[in-house]
Amino acid sequence: MALLEVEHLKKSFRVKDPLGRGAGHLVAVEDLSLTLEAGETLGLVGESGCGKSTTGKLIIQLLKADSGSVSFAGTELGKLSARELRSYRKRMQMIFQDPFSSLNPRMTVGAILAEAFIIHKLAPLRQIRDRVIELLETVGLSAEHEQRYPHEFSGGQRQRVGIARALAVEPELIIADEPVSALDLSVQAQIINLLKKLQHERNLSYLFIAHDLAVIEHVSDRIAVMYLGRIVELANADELYRNPRHPYTEALINAVPYPDPGHPRPIALSGEIPSPVNPPSGCHFHPRCPYASELCRNQAPTLNDLGSGHQVACHHQESVGKFLIHS
Amino acid sequence: MSVLHSSFLRDVVWNRLRHNRMALFGGGIVLAMFILAGVASLTGIDPSAIDIGQQLMPPSLEHPLGTDILGRSVLVRLLYGARISLLVGFVAVGISTLIGIVLGALAGYYGGWIDSLIMRFVDVLLCFPTFFLILAVIAFLDPSIWNIMIVIGLTSWMGVARLIRAEFLSLRRRDFVLAAEALGASDRRLIFRHILPNAMSPVLVSATLGVAGAILTESALSFLGIGVQPPTPSWGNMLIAGKETLGCAWWLSVFPGLAILITVLGYNLLGEGIRDALDPRLKD
Numbered sequence: 001m002a003l004l005e006v007e008h009l010k011k012s013f014r015v016k017d018p019l020g021r022g023a024g025h026l027v028a029v030e031d032l033s034l035t036l037e038a039g040e041t042l043g044l045v046g047e048s049g050c051g052k053s054t055t056g057k058l059i060i061q062l063l064k065a066d067s068g069s070v071s072f073a074g075t076e077l078g079k080l081s082a083r084e085l086r087s088y089r090k091r092m093q094m095i096f097q098d099p100f101s102s103l104n105p106r107m108t109v110g111a112i113l114a115e116a117f118i119i120h121k122l123a124p125l126r127q128i129r130d131r132v133i134e135l136l137e138t139v140g141l142s143a144e145h146e147q148r149y150p151h152e153f154s155g156g157q158r159q160r161v162g163i164a165r166a167l168a169v170e171p172e173l174i175i176a177d178e179p180v181s182a183l184d185l186s187v188q189a190q191i192i193n194l195l196k197k198l199q200h201e202r203n204l205s206y207l208f209i210a211h212d213l214a215v216i217e218h219v220s221d222r223i224a225v226m227y228l229g230r231i232v233e234l235a236n237a238d239e240l241y242r243n244p245r246h247p248y249t250e251a252l253i254n255a256v257p258y259p260d261p262g263h264p265r266p267i268a269l270s271g272e273i274p275s276p277v278n279p280p281s282g283c284h285f286h287p288r289c290p291y292a293s294e295l296c297r298n299q300a301p302t303l304n305d306l307g308s309g310h311q312v313a314c315h316h317q318e319s320v321g322k323f324l325i326h327s
Numbered sequence: 328m329s330v331l332h333s334s335f336l337r338d339v340v341w342n343r344l345r346h347n348r349m350a351l352f353g354g355g356i357v358l359a360m361f362i363l364a365g366v367a368s369l370t371g372i373d374p375s376a377i378d379i380g381q382q383l384m385p386p387s388l389e390h391p392l393g394t395d396i397l398g399r400s401v402l403v404r405l406l407y408g409a410r411i412s413l414l415v416g417f418v419a420v421g422i423s424t425l426i427g428i429v430l431g432a433l434a435g436y437y438g439g440w441i442d443s444l445i446m447r448f449v450d451v452l453l454c455f456p457t458f459f460l461i462l463a464v465i466a467f468l469d470p471s472i473w474n475i476m477i478v479i480g481l482t483s484w485m486g487v488a489r490l491i492r493a494e495f496l497s498l499r500r501r502d503f504v505l506a507a508e509a510l511g512a513s514d515r516r517l518i519f520r521h522i523l524p525n526a527m528s529p530v531l532v533s534a535t536l537g538v539a540g541a542i543l544t545e546s547a548l549s550f551l552g553i554g555v556q557p558p559t560p561s562w563g564n565m566l567i568a569g570k571e572t573l574g575c576a577w578w579l580s581v582f583p584g585l586a587i588l589i590t591v592l593g594y595n596l597l598g599e600g601i602r603d604a605l606d607p608r609l610k611d
Contacts, residue, residue, distance in 0.1 A: 062505050089511035102502035106524045115520075119511050165506065 001074055003205050004036040004059065004173060009068035011051075011058055015277055026277045028054040030229040032068070033303075038172065041199065041206040043220030043237070045213055045252065047273045051229040052209045053097075056175045059207065060094050061085060072173070090120050093166035097178040099158035103150035109136070109161050110146035116168035131168075139164040139194060156187035163194065167202075175207045180215060192219060214256045217241065222309070225249045228276055228284040231303060235310040245312040245320050247289045254325055283315065290323060291316040343604035350600020356593025364413050367406035374399060374407040375558040383576045393578035395568065401578060404560035405586055411561040412590060415476050415545040416538035422480025424534050427487025428523070434488070435495025436518055446492065449485045457482050461544065462553070470553045472561075479541050487533055494526035528605050535598035539591045546587050562587050 009032040017023040028051040036042045046052045057063040059070050061077050070077045072088055080088065096102035103112055113132045117123045123131050133143040139160040150158055159179060166174055176195065180188040196219060198204060210216040216223060217237060224234040225248060233246040244250045251269045271288045274280050280287050286296040295315050303313040314320060344350050367374075378398035386393045392401040434445040452460075460482050468474045498504060504521050512521070548554030549563025557564055562583040569579025 057505070060509055062509060086511045089509060094506065094509050096502040096506060098502060102506055104503040104507075104521055104525070107520070115507065115512065115516075116510050119513075119516070162506070165510070169510065 002035040003038045005071040006034045007069050010066045024277050027229050036205055038205055039203045041208055041220045043216035043223040044209045045216055046226035050226045052226050053177050056177045056209055060092055060175050090169040091171050092173040093171040095162050095166050095176045095179045098182050099155050099162055102162050108147055113164055135164040155183050159191055173205045177209045213252050228279055233312045239310055245317040246314045247291050247320050248285050250324050340604045344600055347600045349596045353593045353596025357597055360409055360590050363406055364409035370403050372403045374404045374560050386578055392582045395579050401582055408560045408562045411555055412542045416542045418476040419479035419541040420534050420537040423484035424487050427484035428491050431488035431491025432495055435492035449488055453485050465553050472555050475554055479544050490529045495522055498522045498525055532598055532602040539594035543591055
């Protein structure tokens with residue numbers, strides 16, 4: 001049994017026009033299914049607004065899904081009462097993208113980290129301080145940071161505090177929502193290494209959300225590519241890089257910078273991501289797709305398994321790859 | 328943006344306040360009023376002691392602000408009146424802020440029908456001209472100082488409720504609040520530990536300005552004879568008491584009037600100063 005099983009998850013938001021009348025639905029996540037094994041890292045990639053953060057919040061029950069199910073260790077979370085859910089909150093945690101808005105500016109770092117122990121009564125009151133310091137040291141900070149306020153830290157240090165908070169309850173699953181995209185490049189590497197080290201030590205599972213493939217390839221065992229609320233391709237990380245079968249994946253791989261000035265420049269993906277309130281007909285990707293045909297305009301492709309866990313939703317998956325420039 | 332770092336509050340806000348002369352002036356007045364109200368009893372003179380031999384004496388060394396028609400010292404009565412004004416100001420604002428925070432927080436946090444219910448109630452209350460609402464309510468009650476404070480408080484919380492609701496709506500979806508929710512924090516913890524402390528800055532401004540408004544309202548009510556009742560001195564009833572003799576004893580009305588003017592001005596300047604100091608868009 002997988003640690004996390006997500007089936008046919010759907011979430012839409014009501015959009016209102018300026019007069020407050022309903023003006024349609026923004027479909028953020030549509031028919032999304034995935035599984036995650038213990039100790040595994042699943043990367044979730046897609047452009048801004050494709051629904052990847054919403055997916056993370058749905059899984060961790062910060063948002064309620066319209067339909068579909070999220071099962072953690074065999075228990076369907078959506079059916080639990082608020083009280084029952086609390087014990088599962090301890091088993092999965094989230095790391096947020098923006099380290100400047102994810103820490104309460106009015107609480108010291110010590111108080112922020114102590115909350116987990118207080119809420120779940122994980123330690124007697126007089127031991128909490130020791131546990132907090134232990135946590136700070138785990139993430140590469142020190143005891144002297146305990147009495148400080150978040151604004152006294154750099155972005156990287158704040159993100160370490162965010163990671164420490166997520167670790168406090170000793171979860172099995174951590175949803176990392178673009179944990180490094182707000183950080184400097186050199187700090188990104190430190191945080192990634194920290195996350196990998198922690199995974200190794202504690203057998204953590206990660207759902208690692210990112211908006212490009214550059215970061216995610218170093219951490220993920222498997223990668224799911226999202227476009228406008230749907231998973232368009234899901235495969236082992238190696239397989240996805242070597243043999244992308246969806247034109248969007250291909251474009252993402254081409255978009256990863258290559259350190260060679262003589263290297264041919266890829267064709268940039270044309271156009272903006274379409275509005276999820278009024279998505280294109282058929283395959284949502286067809287207006288930007290170099291392979292698009294009449295079929296793509298009329299009929300949405302389904303996610304097909306190509307064998308060995310490689311799934312793709314494309315009518316022309318056999319021909320995809322001819323624009324790929326790396327490798 | 329209302330999320331202020333504690334050092335932002337300590338350093339930047341305090342620095343800005345310190346360099347805002349008007350705010351300092353206002354703060355000075357407020358402080359002076361507190362001291363004057365505090366020393367009222369040190370004068371050792373009963374504000375209600377009638378001295379028939381000293382009726383309507385103009386300001387002199389013995390009676391710095393003169394005496395009234397019953398020979399009572401205007402200065403001593405003003406000092407005791409300051410107590411009433413400050414008491415009314417703070418208790419009324421305390422009541423209105425408390426109600427505003429509770430209802431605004433409920434509306435903003437839970438949303439849905441609770442929000443609609445509370446905010447429509449606010450809209451309805453805002454339809455009444457506040458002062459006439461107070462007059463109508465007071466008409467049914469004894470005009471005691473406690474009733475005045477309660478009524479002023481009960482009719483002036485709507486602005487605070489709107490402020491708090493707006494803050495809660497935006498803070499509810501902030502990452503640090505979501506993180507606490509994901510940790511399993513209860514609604515109570517989310518509201519009191521995470522959202523409320525970050526929503527208080529606009530309330531501070533509105534409360535400071537509210538004190539000025541409450542003092543003014545109490546004076547007006549006492550002026551109309553339905554506020555603090557003589558012989559208890561209040562600036563409002565001293566003002567009206569001097570009306571009959573305005574032609575021959577100007578000091579009876581002018582000094583209470585000045586006291587009201589200066590105090591309200593002080594609170595308003597201080598409130599505006601705090602507002603400017605808390606405004607992150609203003610650069611030093």
